[in-house]
Amino acid sequence: MSPNQPTDDLRVRRTRKLLRDALVSLMAERGFEAITVQDLAERAMINRATFYRHYRDKADLLERCMDDVFAELEASLAPPPPVLGRPAWPLLADNLTLLFEHVAAYAPLYHLLLGERGAGAFVARARAALAAAGARRWEAMRPALADPLAPPEMTLGFIASAVLGALTWWLEAGQPTDPATAARHLLTLITVGPYRALGMPVA
Amino acid sequence: MSPNQPTDDLRVRRTRKLLRDALVSLMAERGFEAITVQDLAERAMINRATFYRHYRDKADLLERCMDDVFAELEASLAPPPPVLGRPAWPLLADNLTLLFEHVAAYAPLYHLLLGERGAGAFVARARAALAAAGARRWEAMRPALADPLAPPEMTLGFIASAVLGALTWWLEAGQPTDPATAARHLLTLITVGPYRALGMPVA
Amino acid sequence: MSPNQPTDDLRVRRTRKLLRDALVSLMAERGFEAITVQDLAERAMINRATFYRHYRDKADLLERCMDDVFAELEASLAPPPPVLGRPAWPLLADNLTLLFEHVAAYAPLYHLLLGERGAGAFVARARAALAAAGARRWEAMRPALADPLAPPEMTLGFIASAVLGALTWWLEAGQPTDPATAARHLLTLITVGPYRALGMPVA
Amino acid sequence: MSPNQPTDDLRVRRTRKLLRDALVSLMAERGFEAITVQDLAERAMINRATFYRHYRDKADLLERCMDDVFAELEASLAPPPPVLGRPAWPLLADNLTLLFEHVAAYAPLYHLLLGERGAGAFVARARAALAAAGARRWEAMRPALADPLAPPEMTLGFIASAVLGALTWWLEAGQPTDPATAARHLLTLITVGPYRALGMPVA
DNA sequence: ACGTAAGCGAGACGGTACGTCGCGTCTTACC
DNA sequence: GGTAAGACGCGACGTACCGTCTCGCTTACGT
Incomplete structure (x- = not known):
């Protein structure tokens, strides 16, 4: 072969x-x-x-399909580290929008892969890829950051799964908002935290 | 049968x-x-x-194993809604600790089911169960809450996946912290948000 | 047991x-x-x-059913050898009639056992029993008989199968004649031969 | 298939x-x-x-084996009816010899199929084939024949089974005579009848 | 343009696992 | 002690896919 x-x-x-x-x-x-x-x-x-x-x-076959798709995604994202010491916000917002747009472009495929009857291996792979990308960006910014409030690896696993969870909801709900809005919501969840995003009082 | x-x-x-x-x-x-x-x-x-x-x-066979395990978990958790208008914090903290303890009790099983070669269907089911439990508790508190900053369903999907992500990391890392500590970290991630938990400045 | x-x-x-x-x-x-x-x-x-x-x-179970049935048949037949040197005709005729009457009494069972979907072992057993009974009677008369025109064992196998064949036809045709008539026909087939019984000229 | x-x-x-x-x-x-x-x-x-x-x-599998074998037999036999009104003797004699030779050629197979542990369905099928072949030949000669002494169908069933009985004996006895001789004996049994062939006096 | 190497359709084959069925044995509890 | 109920080990059934293997046909390429 x-x-x-x-x-x-x-x-x-x-x-x-x-x-x-x-x-x-x-x-x-x-x-x-x-x-x-x-x-x-x-x-x-x-x-x-x-x-x-x-x-x-x-x-x-599935893996090669995903290779192509992921390669395209990776190519579309902005390069990892911005200037040190500055909030990575705008870049992250852009990249999240690009992510949602990419997923929207291959919506049927992602919908299937992330859904109930999807391929478990795919989710694991995507999760690992997201965590790795997050880790790379976090490593680059590390010197300029305050002390973490939770083990960073835990946080990265948390985020990676959470992003997939948000994407999954967005696809299964039939893309109720446009990619930019969805990305903004996701950014909110990541920054202010899901608890406060629900309207809960936080101390 | x-x-x-x-x-x-x-x-x-x-x-x-x-x-x-x-x-x-x-x-x-x-x-x-x-x-x-x-x-x-x-x-x-x-x-x-x-x-x-x-x-x-x-x-x-797998499903019936999970039935038993989930039933036990559900039984151990505190009942959904506390008094309205009060921060649900302490309860949530307790329940997260119970969750980690439960997972620790069946660590080998959960480790397998959530890991690379786990059963995709199990993750989907667990995610749905977590989202449903979250939804139930959120519905009960709804009248007393501020306006949400993101679609609540999205947030629930986000949290459900994120909790599983944190659990997955905890298990794959070999349970580096005791259940209570891990639960406290997870609570932090949920309340202050993963971004700030990494030490990032949020403006 | x-x-x-x-x-x-x-x-x-x-x-x-x-x-x-x-x-x-x-x-x-x-x-x-x-x-x-x-x-x-x-x-x-x-x-x-x-x-x-x-x-x-x-x-x-089948065998024990047959044991009972065969025992009853054997009991009803006349004892083997008549006076030496006399034609065995009348006795044979009587016994064939008894045979047909016996078969008629258990018609459903015999019909099934001899038919298409019957039990092969049963037919073999019945054939052997008929051949043995014939052999016993022939042995008894042997000294008084002329030279055989074919190997006697072949003839006995021929007759045993032929009788079963006639019985099979009689049962499958729905017992179109009464037992005595059928027995007379069978006797004719045995004595004058099936060829002449068909009306064929025999030289 | x-x-x-x-x-x-x-x-x-x-x-x-x-x-x-x-x-x-x-x-x-x-x-x-x-x-x-x-x-x-x-x-x-x-x-x-x-x-x-x-x-x-x-x-x-067994059936297809038999298909082949029967097809070969059918092909080797002489075509059914000779000139009307002539004794069918010579033809019948020839065909019986061909039959024995055919059986001899496949002796192991026929021995098994006709024997104690053979396949009941095979015997039934062979019997039906022989009866049908006999019926065809008899129908062709019918106009030229005297009145039958027994129901012709009974006689055909009688002959079909009888021929199989003779073949069975011949195979189980280890083919003690050559096919031509065995065929001659069988012809005798069919024409003069088994009773007289045993040396019995017939009136 | 055209000969040729490749890609391809067709399908037999050895394997492995499936889910089902029927056997004969057995244990337990009832009468 | 005969019986009902039914779990169990066993072994065969017929089916479904797997991945491999010819064997010719045909088709796009490279000279």
């Missing part, structure tokens, strides 16, 4: 596109786990053996 | 216990997806057909 | 009778092979474990 | 041959009923699942 080596052979590109489309359309119908390679081949109107010429298994 | 109807037949109770233990021990070794019914039967030293006399499939 | 030891316990006799009736009624519906012990127990309205207290398996 | 459609795929033909050989060899050891599909697969050195790609179950 020559997995992701890009080819300009039309037949190959056609086959891969058909398979990725088939994956999304089938995940919408029955979730990732319930899909079989035979299903994918039928939907893509290719032979089952041909599938194996391009992907190791269905998880491999 | 009469799934979870409690029986006083000793053989039945023995068989079910053996199977639940086998599930946990096998999940620790290779994760949920990689387990087969034959594996479970072998580990539990029962016949494979006997497995099907008690559970529909391995997902059913 | 205490197989065929006759009991005067009413419950036991009732159970056995119910099982034998169930066997016949189920064989009529789906043939012997397709019956399960569970079927027998349900139809007889007894517990499955009780079946095993009386019979080893369904073949055992 | 496309059961017996002839294929030119070598692998397919090899698999089917292996299975048919395995069937015969296993039937010789324990009879048809006691064989499992796993046994067949092991003996044929194929995977069990592959069995099901070719045959519905073991009965299907």
Whole structure:
């Protein structure tokens, strides 16, 4: 198998596109786990053996789809560290908006992957990626920060999951607000905290 | 099959216990997806057909394990709403401590279910349960609260996922702090917000 | 198991009778092979474990039914050898009539056992019994007989199967003639031969 | 499954041959009923699942074996009716010889199928085929024949079973005579009748 | 433009696991 | 002691997918 080596052979590109489309359309119908390679081949109107010429298994196919999507996201985000000692707010706000816009662009896919019948591995991966990105940015700002009020790793895990949770709600609610507004809400949750965001008095 | 109807037949109770233990021990070794019914039967030293006399499939077994665990958790938590108009802090703090203690009591199981190779469905279920519990408590306090700064449903999804994220970190880090301390940190994250908890200036 | 030891316990006799009736009624519906012990127990309205207290398996049950039936047949037939050197005709005719009458008495059972979905082992056993009975009678008359025109064992196998064939036809055709007439026809087939019985010229 | 459609795929033909050989060899050891599909697969050195790609179950396999064998027999026999009004003797004699030769060619198979542990369904099918063949030939000659001495259908059932009985004896006795001689004896039994063939006086 | 190497369809095959069924044994409790 | 109820070990069933493997066809590419 020559997995992701890009080819300009039309037949190959056609086959891969058909398979990725088939994956999304089938995940919408029955979730990732319930899909079989035979299903994918039928939907893509290719032979089952041909599938194996391009992907190791269905998880491999999913992963390559995500590779593409994540690469695109990473490319669109602003570079990590701003000037030291300055609040990272505006940058974070921008990046959150970009995140929501990216997710909106691939809404069907993300909706499926994050939802009930999504792929558990995907969520774990996305969570790890978010935590890592957060860690990188936090490390860069560290010298200029006050003492943390909770273990930073815990906070990073907290944020990463929380962002995914907010995204999940946003997708499952049918994107009730535009990406910029949703990003602003999320930023509020991160900065003032969810408790106060609910209207609770905080001491 | 009469799934979870409690029986006083000793053989039945023995068989079910053996199977639940086998599930946990096998999940620790290779994760949920990689387990087969034959594996479970072998580990539990029962016949494979006997497995099907008690559970529909391995997902059913997992679910019933979780039913028991969740029921115990729910029983240990304090009842939802305190007196209106008073800060719910102390209660929330207590409940978070109880939550961490409960998770610590079943640490191996929760560690597996929340981790990389855990069962996606479990996380979704836990998240929904947390969000629902949060919603119930929030509804009760609603009249006494200020205007929310973000859509409350979004906030609830945010919190539910965030709590799981914090728990996940705590378990994967090997429970570096005792439950009460971890609960206090989590409470901080929820109240002052993760951003400030990292030491960031918030303007 | 205490197989065929006759009991005067009413419950036991009732159970056995119910099982034998169930066997016949189920064989009529789906043939012997397709019956399960569970079927027998349900139809007889007894517990499955009780079946095993009386019979080893369904073949055992069938065999014991046949034992009874064959014992009754054997008792009704005339004793083997007549006076030497005299044609055995009249005796044979009588015995064939008794045979048809016996079969008519148990028509449903014989019909099933000899038919398409019958029990192969039963046919083999009946054939062997007929051949043995024929052999006994032939041995007794042997000194008084002319030289055989074909190997006697072949002839005995021929007759045994042929009689079963005639009985099978008679039962499947719905007993179109009374037992005495059918016996006379069968005697004709045995004595003048089936070829001439069809009206064929024999040289 | 496309059961017996002839294929030119070598692998397919090899698999089917292996299975048919395995069937015969296993039937010789324990009879048809006691064989499992796993046994067949092991003996044929194929995977069990592959069995099901070719045959519905073991009965299907047996049936297709018989199809082949019967088709060959039918092809070798002379066409039904000669000139009307002439004794059918010579033709019948020829066909009986061909029958014995055919059976001799597949002696192991026929021996098993007709014997104690054979397949009841096979005997029923063979009996019906013989009766049908006899009926066809008799219908063709009917106008030229004298009145029958017994119901012709009874006679045909009688002959069909009788021929199988003679064949069974011949095979179980280890083919003590050559096919031509055995056929001559069988012809005698059919024409002069088994009674006289035993040396009995017939009036 | 066209020959040729590749991608591809078709499908047999060895495997592994599935969920079901029926067997015969057994334990427990009832009568 | 016969019976009902039913758990259990066992083993076979027929099915579903897996990933691998020919075997020809056809199709897009490279010279």
